[in-house]
Each structure stands twice: as structure tokens, then as C-alpha cells.
Amino acid sequence: MEKEKIKALYFDKIAEINDYNKAYYDQDNPVISDYKYDRLKIEILNLEKKYKFLKSKLSPAKTVGYKVSGKFNKIKHKIPMLSLSNAFSENDIVDFLKKVRNFLKLNNDYKIDIIAEPKVDGISASLHYVNGQLKLGLSRGDGITGEDITLNLKTIRNIPARLRSSKFPDNIEIRGEVYISKKDFKNISNKFANPRNAAGGSLRQKDPFETKKIPLQFIAYGLGFVKEKSFKTQSEYLEQLKKWGFKVSQHLNVFTNIKDIMNNYIELENKRSEIEYDVDGIVYKINNLNFQKRLGYISNSPRWAIAHKFSSTKGISKILSIEIQVGRTGALTPVAKLQPVNVGGVIISNATLHNEDEIRRRDVREGDVVTIQRAGDVIPQIISVDISKRSPGSKKFIFPNKCPSCHLKVVKEFNSNTKKKDAITRCPDPNYSCQAILKEKLKHFVSKDALNIEGLGKKVIDNFWNKELIKYTYDIFNLDLNILKKFDGWGEKSIINLKNSINKSKKISLDRFIFSLGIRHIGQENAKVLAKYFQSVKKFFEICKKLNTDNKNYLNEFYSIDGIGISQIDYLKKFFLNKQNLIVVSNLINLLDIENYKLLVKKTPLSGKLIIFTGAFENNSRSELKVIAENLGAKILSNISKKTDFLVVGSQKPTTRKINEAKNLNVKILTEKDWNKIMNK
Numbered sequence: 001m002e003k004e005k006i007k008a009l010y011f012d013k014i015a016e017i018n019d020y021n022k023a024y025y026d027q028d029n030p031v032i033s034d035y036k037y038d039r040l041k042i043e044i045l046n047l048e049k050k051y052k053f054l055k056s057k058l059s060p061a062k063t064v065g066y067k068v069s070g071k072f073n074k075i076k077h078k079i080p081m082l083s084l085s086n087a088f089s090e091n092d093i094v095d096f097l098k099k100v101r102n103f104l105k106l107n108n109d110y111k112i113d114i115i116a117e118p119k120v121d122g123i124s125a126s127l128h129y130v131n132g133q134l135k136l137g138l139s140r141g142d143g144i145t146g147e148d149i150t151l152n153l154k155t156i157r158n159i160p161a162r163l164r165s166s167k168f169p170d171n172i173e174i175r176g177e178v179y180i181s182k183k184d185f186k187n188i189s190n191k192f193a194n195p196r197n198a199a200g201g202s203l204r205q206k207d208p209f210e211t212k213k214i215p216l217q218f219i220a221y222g223l224g225f226v227k228e229k230s231f232k233t234q235s236e237y238l239e240q241l242k243k244w245g246f247k248v249s250q251h252l253n254v255f256t257n258i259k260d261i262m263n264n265y266i267e268l269e270n271k272r273s274e275i276e277y278d279v280d281g282i283v284y285k286i287n288n289l290n291f292q293k294r295l296g297y298i299s300n301s302p303r304w305a306i307a308h309k310f311s312s313t314k315g316i317s318k319i320l321s322i323e324i325q326v327g328r329t330g331a332l333t334p335v336a337k338l339q340p341v342n343v344g345g346v347i348i349s350n351a352t353l354h355n356e357d358e359i360r361r362r363d364v365r366e367g368d369v370v371t372i373q374r375a376g377d378v379i380p381q382i383i384s385v386d387i388s389k390r391s392p393g394s395k396k397f398i399f400p401n402k403c404p405s406c407h408l409k410v411v412k413e414f415n416s417n418t419k420k421k422d423a424i425t426r427c428p429d430p431n432y433s434c435q436a437i438l439k440e441k442l443k444h445f446v447s448k449d450a451l452n453i454e455g456l457g458k459k460v461i462d463n464f465w466n467k468e469l470i471k472y473t474y475d476i477f478n479l480d481l482n483i484l485k486k487f488d489g490w491g492e493k494s495i496i497n498l499k500n501s502i503n504k505s506k507k508i509s510l511d512r513f514i515f516s517l518g519i520r521h522i523g524q525e526n527a528k529v530l531a532k533y534f535q536s537v538k539k540f541f542e543i544c545k546k547l548n549t550d551n552k553n554y555l556n557e558f559y560s561i562d563g564i565g566i567s568q569i570d571y572l573k574k575f576f577l578n579k580q581n582l583i584v585v586s587n588l589i590n591l592l593d594i595e596n597y598k599l600l601v602k603k604t605p606l607s608g609k610l611i612i613f614t615g616a617f618e619n620n621s622r623s624e625l626k627v628i629a630e631n632l633g634a635k636i637l638s639n640i641s642k643k644t645d646f647l648v649v650g651s652q653k654p655t656t657r658k659i660n661e662a663k664n665l666n667v668k669i670l671t672e673k674d675w676n677k678i679m680n681k
Contacts, residue, residue: 003053004566005415010054011521011567012424013044015329018058018449018523039381041086053638055563057525072139072147072204078173078225081124081140082297084283084307090262093284096306097258100286103295103303103623111256113287115234116264117221118251119307121278122179123199125153126224129172132163139203142448152203153178155212160245168244173224176246178203181276184215193347195278219277220246223289233287251275254287269310281309296627312373314383315343319368322353322397324404328440329520330426332410334359334399336382338372343380348372351382356399357423365394403427405436432578438472439465441518445473449524450516451505455498463487472580473516474587476502507593510537517585520571529563531597537589544576605681607633610643614658615650617672622650628679640667648675 017040048054087093100112126146128136137153138146153159156178180188180195192198202214220241223229231237238248251268255261265282272279286292286304295303318339325333334353341348351372353359362385364370369389372380402409411428412421427434443461446453453476464470467487469479481499484490508516511531515524522530534540546554547569558569575581611634613622620628625648626636637644640661647662648670662669670678 007565008567010047014056014058058523074145075148076145080143082301085301087306087308103621105621114255115285115287116253117283118249118279119281119283120177121196121280122177125178126173126175134161151208152211155208156216156218158247159218164245165243169227171227175222175224176220179277234285281307283307314373315341317341326405326436328444328518330429332425355423406434444518445516453505454501472584477591509595510597513594519575521568533561536596537594547573548577604632609634609645611646612637613648615654616652617650646670
């Protein structure tokens with residue numbers, strides 16, 4: 001049970017951080033500071049490090065961007081454009097290098113070349129050259145699919161239309177950052193909040209002539225797809241980029257020890273104001289490209305690179321009021337409304353205070369003068385309160401004991417891991433009828449990772465809700481759009497666009513549909529696990545309806561699904577016990593075209609096999625073997641069951657318990673030699 005409580009805490013944090021991701025990647029409009037985001041990210045990563053059973057494809061170390069808009073054509077990246085894991089201290093860098101050594105099975109004496117490059121605070125883009133000619137330019141998008149912004153990128157003067165020199169691959173994808181220099185931004189600062197916002201907005205102009213008016217620049221640093229490469233290291237590649245006509249950073253260095261890495265970090269941070277463009281850290285990459293290939297990726301971030309973030313920018317403001325917002329999971333979040341202040345080129349007007357404990361710990365009150373901290377985002381962290389400037393009549397903020405929406409008594413759930421009640425206060429919403437939660441679930445339903453209905457943003461949902469046009473998710477598909485003609489801002493074109501977007505959203509994959517329901521603890525990863533197991537929405541719905549029967553077979557079926565634990569099952573039971581939820585899901589199934597889960601098309605000897613590794617192996621680390629197996633279509637488990645196909649046993653220190661369990665359950669046991677034979681096939 002304690003394990004499941006830990007999972008519940010973990011997935012709560014996963015849900016929280018992914019809410020923050022929505023604003024950052026959609027329209028360059030973050031809703032939390034880099035500092036606060038990174039702290040939350042560290043909490044999640046520490047949980048993953050401490051408890052090896054915690055895994056999520058939505059881990060902040062894996063999440064990249066959000067789905068692309070409908071303004072441009074969507075094109076899938078040949079190789080995903082992923083974000084980087086973050087480091088904040090010397091220990092983080094040491095830990096990064098240790099993980100690299102362990103994965104590659106390198107001893108401590110082996111000197112690993114690390115290339116250090118400034119992290120440009122701009123907009124990522126990729127350039128595809130065929131026979132030296134620029135043919136295609138994409139935004140990062142969600143990391144898997146980008147927007148075709150070729151014409152806009154071609155307006156940037158320092159992007160070569162054709163590669164210089166005669167020595168270049170027939171087909172290569174060059175990656176880099178679009179930015180505006182500090183000097184150029186001064187001339188347009190009245191139009192944009194900051195240089196990054198200006199670069200992002202300019203690249204998303206439909207008219208390239210409008211983009212051309214903005215002094216954009218491109219700095220190259222990355223390699224995507226390449227047909228044939230003549231370089232073996234990242235530093236060689238960067239030298240080649242200069243020969244081809246690209247601008248690369250002047251602040252590049254290669255190091256082999258942590259002391260030099262840290263000295264370089266301090267030196268560059270001290271002179272960051274002298275650099276022509278905004279930088280918010282240093283990126284460290286394994287210089288050897290073959291090592292990069294072996295290390296591969298952890299879902300949405302590479303194992304071979306990490307971003308070492310610089311310290312934050314600070315400012316002073318006044319808290320005008322503290323408001324309580326109710327989220328879709330019932331969490332009550334206090335938000336400080338600030339007197340607008342410019343911090344590092346960004347206008348700050350809000351700060352989330354996290355929870356009741358945070359307010360008490362800092363004794364934050366309405367009217368307080370506070371020091372705020374940001375590292376590139378809009379909503380900062382409140383570092384401290386200036387008590388000396390507090391008015392004599394100031395009163396402590398009293399956290400509500402009832403939900404501001406439905407007025408039910410709020411609760412704090414018991415956490416078996418900490419043996420205390422959770423810091424998060426929630427509306428219990430036993431009947432799934434809290435109006436604030438229902439409205440937030442509508443916003444979740446139409447969001448990028450769910451049905452992705454463009455034109456139904458948060459403000460539109462609020463507007464439709466207030467006019468009582470929609471209450472439940474299926475109301476969206478029964479909406480009489482003609483009624484919108486009566487409202488300001490809704491012309492014929494915008495109504496047609498919304499209609500097309502709603503119709504387009506009706507075709508949806510099973511995992512996205514399950515995620516769209518907004519069931520607590522059922523995030524994107526668990527939705528995919530359920531979709532993969534049940535294959536069809538019909539089977540998923542039928543089994544979920546029977547979870548609350550006395551037949552334990554249905555419960556056992558859920559318990560057998562790897563990655564689905566007690567917390568997930570409890571909330572699935574609770575959700576499907578509610579009659580209104582059954583009506584909602586039933587109506588959605590009838591209205592939508594929900595695709596069955598698509599299994600891996602490419603067949604290998606390991607396709608669909610359930611495999612467990614134990615012990616240490618001679619030629620590869622266990623981590624690398626797991627990645628190889630997953631790439632071949634296998635699913636890696638942590639516990640043995642009757643359904644397990646193979647237990648692969650290393651020659652050193654295998655777990656005796658797992659071997660005995662495998663024997664008792666007649667699971668096939670493979671030695672490292674047996675495993676290599678399968679790999680050689």
C-alpha cells in the first residue's frame with residue numbers, strides 16, 4: 001500500500017508539471033517561473049531516483065513542447081527534437097557523468113570529452129538541406145511533429161540558402177536556435193515582452209514579409225538526420241558548420257574534468273551580460289558522436305546532454321490580492337496577484353503560492369512587498385517578504401476550509417510515505433458535480449494532448465460556460481454554432497473554423513481518449529498502458545463498468561497490467577461508479593471515432609515479449625540492454641508473473657529471488673550468451 005501511495009504522490013506532481021508545460025510551449029506564454037518549474041522537476045526526479053518503480057513518459061525530464069497549431073502544415077521530424085534535462089549544481093554534473101559512465105560501462109580512469117556550449121534563450125528550429133540546398137525548415141513543435149515554417153526561416157539573412165564548400169552530405173538536418181540580439185531588441189522592445197517572445201511570434205507569422213521585418217538571427221549547434229557523416233565528434237561537426245556558412249557560438253570549449261567545467265560555468269555566468277544574445281545556462285554534450293548514438297534517449301531527452309542553468313533574475317513587487325483557484329483534480333491553488341513589474345524584460349503579474357503550507361511558512365499576506373525570482377518565465381517564485389514594509393493593519397491570509405465553488409468541506413489526503421497529510425488541499429467532489437472542476441475538465445478535454453480542439457481555448461470555454469452553452473464534454477459536439485453569431489468576436493469565418501476543428505477532433509486514438517476523460521492519476525502514460533492492454537474502447541469501457549462488481553476477476557485483470565497500481569484502479573472505480581460519468585463516456589463513444597490501439601508494426605523476434613533483466617552483464621550495462629530490447633518491440637517489466645516471456649540473467653550478482661520465481665512459474669531463463677544469440681538474429 002505504501003508503494004501505491006508513493007505512486008499517487010508522484011503522479012500528482014507529474015500532472016501538476018504538465019499543466020505548466022501547456023502554457024510554455026503553446027504560445028510562448030509561461031505560467032510558472034523557470035526556478036519554480038525546475039524545483040518541482042527536481043522533486044519528481046528525486047522521487048524517481050529514490051523509488052525505481054516510478055516511471056512515467058510524462059516525467060518532466062521527458063516532456064517536450066505541445067502539439068503544433070493549425071496555422072502551418074505539420075511534418076514529422078525524421079529524428080525527434082527533444083528537450084534537455086537540467087542541472088543546477090556541481091553534484092548534478094557529477095551525477096550526469098556517472099550515469100554516462102555506467103551506461104557505457106566506462107571505468108573512472110577513462111577521460112570523457114565534454115563540449116560546453118552556451119544555452120541560447122530562443123526558438124528551436126531545424127533546417128533540411130538536400131544536395132546543399134535548403135529545402136525545408138521546421139519548428140520543434142511537440143518534439144515529434146513540427147510546423148513547416150520554411151518561408152519564414154528563409155527570411156533570416158544568416159541562414160545559408162545553399163551550403164558553402166563542396167564537402168557536405170547529400171541529405172542533412174541542421175538544428176539551432178532563432179534569436180534576436182539584445183542590441184536589435186531595443187528597437188522593438190515596445191512591441192514584445194522579451195526577445196524570446198519576439199522571436200517566437202515572428203516565426204509564427206503567416207506572412208513571411210512580416211517575419212522579414214524582425215531582425216532574426218540563427219545560431220547552429222545540433223545535428224538531426226544525416227545520410228553520411230564525415231565527422232566523429234560534436235566539435236568537428238561545429239567546425240564543419242562554420243565552413244558551410246553557419247554562425248556557431250564563440251564560447252565553445254571541450255573539457256575532461258569537472259573542475260574545468262565548473263570554472264567555465266562561473267566565468268561564462270559572470271560575463272553573460274556581455275554576450276550579444278540572451279543565454280540562460282550552458283549545455284554539456286558528450287563530444288564523441290558514437291557515444292551519443294549508444295547513449296540514445298530517455299523518452300523526450302537525450303542521455304548524452306544536459307543543461308546547466310544559470311541563477312535567476314530578481315525583482316520587487318506588491319501582492320494586490322490572493323485568489324484561490326480550483327483545478328480539474330480538485331486541488332486548491334493560491335495565486336498571488338502582483339502589481340505588474342518588469343523583471344528581466346518580462347512583465348510579472350502573477351505568482352502561484354503552491355498551497356496552504358507555503359503561505360504559512362512564508363507568512364505571505366495581501367498587501368505585502370515581496371522579492372520575486374524568475375529565470376525566463378512569466379510567473380515567479382516569491383523568495384521573501386519585506387516585513388518592515390508591512391502595514392500595521394495587515395492580517396494573516398486564512399486558507400478557506402470550503403471549496404470556493406461548491407462549498408463542500410475541503411480535505412487533505414493522508415500520505416503514507418511521509419506519514420502526514422498532503423500539503424495539497426482538495427475539493428472532494430464526491431458526486432463529480434463541482435462546477436469549477438467540471439469547467440476545468442472541459443479545458444482539459446479540449447487541450448492539446450487530449451482532443452486538441454483549436455479555437456476552444458480557456459477563455460472561450462469560460463465564455464461558453466458562463467453563457468450555459470456547455471456543461472459536459474459531449475455538449476461540445478451538440479453545440480448549435482449558429483448561436484455564436486449573436487456574440488461579439490464570432491464572425492462567419494471563425495465559426496466555420498471552430499466547426500471544422502470540432503469535426504476534425506472526432507477522430508482520436510484510444511489512449512488520447514482515455515487521457516481526455518480527466519480521471520485522476522490517469523495521465524498520458526497510464527492512458528497508453530490501458531489502451532495497449534485493452535486495445536479497443538469497447539473492451540475498456542465494459543471492463544471499467546464492472547470494476548465495482550463483486551467479481552474479483554475484473555480487479556485482478558487491472559492488477560496484472562504493469563504500470564497500473566492501486567491508486568489508478570481506485571480512481572477508475574470511483575469515476576465509473578458515478579452514473580453521470582457513465583452517461584458522459586457512453587455519449588462520447590457514440591459521438592467520436594475512437595481508433596483501436598496500434599501495436600508496433602515492425603516485427604522482430606522480441607515484438608510483444610515481456611522481459612525482465614537481472615544482474616550485471618559483461619559487454620553492456622543493464623540500462624543499455626533494456627533500451628535495445630525496447631527498441632526491438634519488447635516491454636520491460638520489474639516483477640515476474642506468469643505472462644513474463646524471458647528472464648535475462650547477467651553473470652554478476654543476479655537477484656536470486658527473481659530466478660526462483662521464474663523457475664516456479666516456468667518462465668524461460670536466458671543467460672547473457674543466450675540473449676546475444678537472439679540479438680545476433
